Amino acid sequence: MSRLEIDLPGLHLKNPVMPASGCFGFGREFGNLYNLSDLGAIMIKATTVEPRFGNPTPRVAETSAGMLNAIGLQNPGLEKVLNEELPWLAQYDVPIIANVAGSTEEDYVEVAKRISTAPNVHALELNISCPNVKTGGIAFGTIPEVAKSLTKKVKEVSEVPVYVKLSPNVTNIVEMAKAVEDGGADGLTMINTLLGMRLDLKSGNTILANKTGGLSGPAIKPVAIRMIYEVSQQVSIPIIGMGGIERAEDVIEFFYAGASAVAVGTANFVDPFACPKIIKDLPEILEQLGFDHISECTGRSWK
């Protein structure tokens, strides 16, 4: 078995590196650049019942060592994802984690129920943490009871394991994590973006048309590491870590904090070959650090 192979609920991963939801579309663009079968998995863009255009532009703004986005969950809707995007992805030997979003519990349940039947969808990622939609989204991600109830409902209908994506914009991340674990989550993914804003010097207006946006990239890595460190010691379900990962060294740091796999978001924009490069570099770094298998790194900071 390779140094990088990992088994998680629903997922047999060649390696623990996958693109993060919203930073890879449905894979088509990157499919022109490298073989998507090289990836551990793919977290596809958030899918909602109906198609969504998302927020007005500008939708991105740069910040120090990070970026803000307010895409607003633009996606072609459940039907198209089921009939066009997922079948296209089926040509690759790579498990898909479907990011599920909505404005009401019913929305989530409907998307989860149907998308979890797609043959290449091996797990769901419940996006209860999108900061860029006015209704739903973030509310589900900040009140433990609401998150727990949603997780339960989705678990009831899903054909595949359910990971819940946590928002960092909370006072007590451990409480949120425990709530969704109680609700039956099979795993956690964290972190989503921090809520931020930038203003234009000349006009005084927000740079993003949506005013606020989600902060991602290297700037947020210390927050992600801290939260994964705290949560991984308090739950018994695995964590897929993300937030500012760019290089193989970052992956190790996330594992040390308590992650069992990682996702790469913003770095795909800076270097579209970021994921395959990280996957290529990992074995050598593990060798240097004296690990036989990457799973030995998980939780090393507190074990």
Add this chain to the structure above:
Amino acid sequence: MSRLEIDLPGLHLKNPVMPASGCFGFGREFGNLYNLSDLGAIMIKATTVEPRFGNPTPRVAETSAGMLNAIGLQNPGLEKVLNEELPWLAQYDVPIIANVAGSTEEDYVEVAKRISTAPNVHALELNISCPNVKTGGIAFGTIPEVAKSLTKKVKEVSEVPVYVKLSPNVTNIVEMAKAVEDGGADGLTMINTLLGMRLDLKSGNTILANKTGGLSGPAIKPVAIRMIYEVSQQVSIPIIGMGGIERAEDVIEFFYAGASAVAVGTANFVDPFACPKIIKDLPEILEQLGFDHISECTGRSWK
């Protein structure tokens, strides 16, 4: 009147730029570099009843466009601050904002009561948001009722206006702000640091001996701007903004978001002359942007 002169509760400021608490000690070191009377005010290091050594070292770690610190409120204690530090600072024509910290309500009350009688202390800054102390500190900063009650008690004894320093590590910053406003706060200062962590690649241990630390610097600026934008629209007390300010342009951005003055923290470490440089550059930028007075910038993003 100069373009930069500002009046805030208890404070008549030559300009709205002051060093942030903990990033300027008690001014002695910077006093060797430039005339402290040039500053709008000085926020001195957190003072507790008893002297504190703080946390073990390493106490700082660098992150992308930011830094983590876990100083742990090291300070010489109330007596020494009253008898040595404040009298030393009295040689300068600059109002002092005393940062007040503690582990219990009684601690805060005692420090507030006594330090507010010092002739050059023109305002208090209640530090209910320090992430680096195990007891007190952050608890006061994350539960609205607790923050409100503390504010009330301190207001009762303080001889000078009381500003409350908010922690960004909360789900709902507006709720916290309103609670302390209800408690009688004369102003807000925000934001304190985000809770973060870094791990060492070789050892797997946290770089900070205290494990977690507070994230400051340009990386957190978008979070600060967002929070000030949200809070300033919901309270009627003024805000002293901070979080990643380095240059005069950043000051304008904080004012646009809703601040009425600003504090500069981490930037003092990168460039010890940061504050006087900003103060020097501000008038020209205001001129270019067409403002007669800096107060016209306050809240421009939402007004």
Add this chain to the structure above:
Amino acid sequence: MIVNENCTIVSQKEIAGNIHELILRGELSTEMQEPGQFVHVKVADGHDPLLRRPISIANINHEKKEFTLIYRLEGRGTTLLSTKKEYETVDILGPLGHGFPIEETNPGETALLVGGGIGVPPLYELSQQLVARGVKVIHILGFQTKEVVFYEEKFMELGETFVTTVDGTYGIKGFVTDVMKDLSFDTIYSCGPKAMLKALETNYAADKKVYLSLEERMGCGIGACFACVCHTADDPTGFSYKKVCTDGPVFKAGEVVL
């Protein structure tokens, strides 16, 4: 094909006030075909700044494997780029997007190329390709003021060229649109400020084939992040969209909502 390559700087110079011409050499030049495509530039290693910067391709020299970028110093990214010197390398991703369709003007017909400010650069490669195809070209290049006028002679070598400045310090005083009234042409190709593009669309899209190059803030530049979308004109408030980075940056007037 999209390639990521560290291209070598052949030359970099200021050709007008705060406008730099940067000539780069790299294998990825062999992938550059359509005029109006752009590259995504990482101006510095590391996190400051983090994101790439989209810059149009102003000239392609397949023989020497070189290409030219012309950019204005705007903020930190372009300012840093301007400090790079000969023999240093620049991290380029490209070529990206779809450019101007030269096949929409037949040999012998006349194409009007209308550029505004920093929208002028991609028109230079376009003009050369049109001329090579036997198309007659007329250029109208609009600038703010004399100081920032560039490439006038180069365009003059290819066809009739009108320069306008808003303040009248050089060429014709006024906007590019003022000049157009008296000209006859078959197609319009344009790149520049949105107000200019809108004026062209409003006044000419009904009668002429008009192609407009848009700008939008970008994340990935390759179609994956949905940062740069615009509504299609036939469904201006609905779900259908185009991405400036991959479907554009050049669109036919009337195709998308400006």
Add this chain to the structure above:
Amino acid sequence: MIVNENCTIVSQKEIAGNIHELILRGELSTEMQEPGQFVHVKVADGHDPLLRRPISIANINHEKKEFTLIYRLEGRGTTLLSTKKEYETVDILGPLGHGFPIEETNPGETALLVGGGIGVPPLYELSQQLVARGVKVIHILGFQTKEVVFYEEKFMELGETFVTTVDGTYGIKGFVTDVMKDLSFDTIYSCGPKAMLKALETNYAADKKVYLSLEERMGCGIGACFACVCHTADDPTGFSYKKVCTDGPVFKAGEVVL
């Protein structure tokens, strides 16, 4: 006085495996007096990296207004610094801290200078100043392996010099402390890994005057942030403290808790 200045690079070269010698010219060199002081270096403009890097002053040339830094490529900061070339400038804050007290060794007495790895550089300026004072110097310079040995001849010009390597690939195999047993001297000045400093303190502080240069992660470097404190030896768990950046980096053995 502490000065902030963009100093010009006179030369930069690799003098041993991953060890660079950087000579800078700047007015602030006139402020440098005590051997063992350090400067705080901003290796790149902007945010990547954000903080300054503390590096000891290895040599001061008042006549030419030059000073030398010798540093090991450790992480991003030192690696970036190593790419800077002649005539470029480096943002320096300094001189900082208190160095080695040369007045604690009288002319005619013998000082033992013990350096470990990247702790060797400040001893070079120290040795010169001691020799100028009429002090006899003996150097023991410990390195990991042959590849990273530097400045041996320069130290030999000033006094007897022993080089040790941990792996025995050069000089004497073993630790610096192994060599010391057979030497006689009046004072010890040392800079290097904490384990080495502790060994010196334990074995010699009772009989000799021993001065040790410490390292600690720093924020400001000027005494304002309390990042770099250590407990004083007389109150090892109490409130009294010293700051490495301003009270140190050099302390008398027994003054602070190592």
